[in-house]
Amino acid sequence: MKSILKPLLMVAAMAAGISSVTTLPAQATLELNVNKGNVEPMPIAIPDFQGGLGPQISEIVTADLKRSGLFAPIDKAAFVEKITNPDAAPRYEDWKVINAQALVTGSVSKEADGRIRAQYRLWDIFGNQQLAGEQFFANDANQRRVAHIIADAIYEKITGEKGYFDTRVVFVDESGAKNARKKRLAIMDQDGANVRYLSDGRAIVLTPRFSPNRQEITYMSYESGQPKVYLLQIETGQRELVGNFPGMTFAPRFSPDGQKVIMSLLRDDGNSNIFAMDLRSRSTTRLTDSTAIDTSPSYSPDGSQVVFTSDRGGGSGRSQIYVMGADGSNPHRISFGDGVYSTPVWSPRGDLIAFTKQSGGEFQIGVMKTDGSGERILSSGFQQEGPTWAPNGRVLMFFRDSGGGPKLVSVDLTGRNEQPIPTANYASDPAWSPLLE
Amino acid sequence: MGRIAALTRNPAMIALVAALAITGCASKKTPNSAADLGLNGAGAATPGSAQDFTVNIGDRIFFDTDSSSIRADAQTTLARQAQWLNQYRQYAIVIEGHADERGTREYNLALGARRAAATRDFLVSKGVSASRLKTISYGKERPVAVCDDISCWSQNRRAVTTLSGAGS
Secondary structure, eight states, X not given: OHHHHHHHEEEETTXXXXXXXXXXXXXXXXXXXXXXXXXXXXEEXXXXXXXXXXXXXXXXXXXXXXXTTSEEEOOGGXXXXXXXXXXXXXXXXXXXXXXOXXXXXXXXEEOTTSOEEEEEEEEETTTTEEEEEXXXXXXXXXXXHHHHHHHHHHHHHHHSSOOOSSOEEEEEEEESOGGGOEEEEEEEETTSOSXXXXXXXXXXXXXXXXXXXXXXXXXXXXXXXXXXXXXEETTTOOEEEOXXXXXXXXXXXXXXXXXXXXXXXXXTTSOEEEEEEETTTOOEEEOOOOSSBEEEEEEOTTSSEEEEEEOTTOSTTOSEEEEEEXXXXXXXXXXXXXXXXXXEEEOTTSSEEEEEEEETTEEEEEEEETTSOSOEEEEEEXXXXXXXXXXTSSEEEEEEESSSSEEEEEEETTSOOEEEEOOSSEEEEXXXXXXXX | OHHHHHHXXXXXXXXXXXXXXXXXXOBOOSTTOHHHHHHHTOOOOOTTSXXXXXXXXXXXXXXXXXXXXXXXXXXXXXXXXXXXXXXXXXXXXXXXXEOOSSSOHHHHHHHHHHHHHHHHHHHHHTTOOGGGEEEEEEETSSOSBOSSSHHHHHHHSEEEEEEESOOO
């Protein structure tokens, strides 16, 4: 990604002609505390950006903010003032009467060299002031990215937290009958746009996950006959087997520094243990050695611990969630609720672990603290699994099969804002990228 | 006649056929599907052929939920498989382990692998050479029955003994 996007997308904050970014924390009335239990979405007005491409860009910004559940974009039909100069202060009173707390104005134009220039300003209506203004240059192919970057900037200015709109999702595109499903690796923007296929569907592919550098994924494929973990360079398509193990390897994830892949390796006795492989030295480290199923490992963001699924406890609880040191030390169970737990994934903020829980004939997506306390179920359904975190740790994406086939769904940490992710076909195994750069 | 014999000798297959009749589940249209072959009456198989194995011996066993224990009915089937495999030694064997959809993807890959290994170990205990046996797990990726109820799930929790490398 870097190779293509870096040269094309230049972010030039505060270029000549645009007033400087001013956050004015002391005076700003415009803020949204996303740590409160029940966040009321902030009414925001986003008139069409000026210029030929303007409305397209502002539509994407509007859609991003709306889907976050933290913003309530106001119907354009209600607007009193018609914005003709996006660089001039608005008539604040005209926006107060429709209860807009924030206003975003902007324009998009073509440069002589063919690039597009997009600029926006964020106005605090009840504070009678501009909160931010930036401009961005981008290649035509990155139009949508410019919009996502603007949406991220607005999200961050108002919530104080990083956004997650300029991100992508790698997933498995599914088509065909359920007993002969064709599965293809695919990548798309987080809102479902710009889908690209990364495999041809001849072999079953499962569980793709992003490298922290966003340029590689690790996944499992049946292409050699025996299911194995692979690496794939997204841009070049170059593939590589991870390790040279005799049995099945599966459930891979990168370490936070991108230097290791942690995964399960099938033992000859039919049980599965967890190994980490250093991608440079190719040396492998065994982290578990149990006559149990140990799988779905996921590192803590500081790389010091690993959360995983195991049925080592036996009994009716079957698979549960355990945490151990990154060297395999001190494995201890953290899930004690009523049900079967699996697919633990450590939040990028480090504070929570997302999981799939089977209880009472349902599949639930939930989160717990890293010591297992404070379990909260965010979503329930017949068949749903496999949460992945947005890079800001505020939103989860997972897949749900309500009959027919799986589709992608996102839910925020309140559990109140669930959104379908549009895909052309059935889709499963989503994995969210870090923020692009 | 062969079909009737197969059905009477294979209670699991009777249960399978009954479940199909009741629920109307679609089943996989491949030659290694015992249900299809049984229903289609393709029982007049040459002794020692792959079809003979699938239809007259029974190529698959079923498991309880989240279990890889070889049930009593499955032990009967596997003992019959072992006897046949020991008689027809030209075949290499791949045991496919499968899980139903009520488990997460990675856990079910591990569970399918455990079922395949348990099946392999049972066949070895009955004298089949370990060097002829390979295993592969499909987790929940290749259900044979695709409706969402108990009868389908029970058909999907299976280990299938597949033959390869045959001269015939």
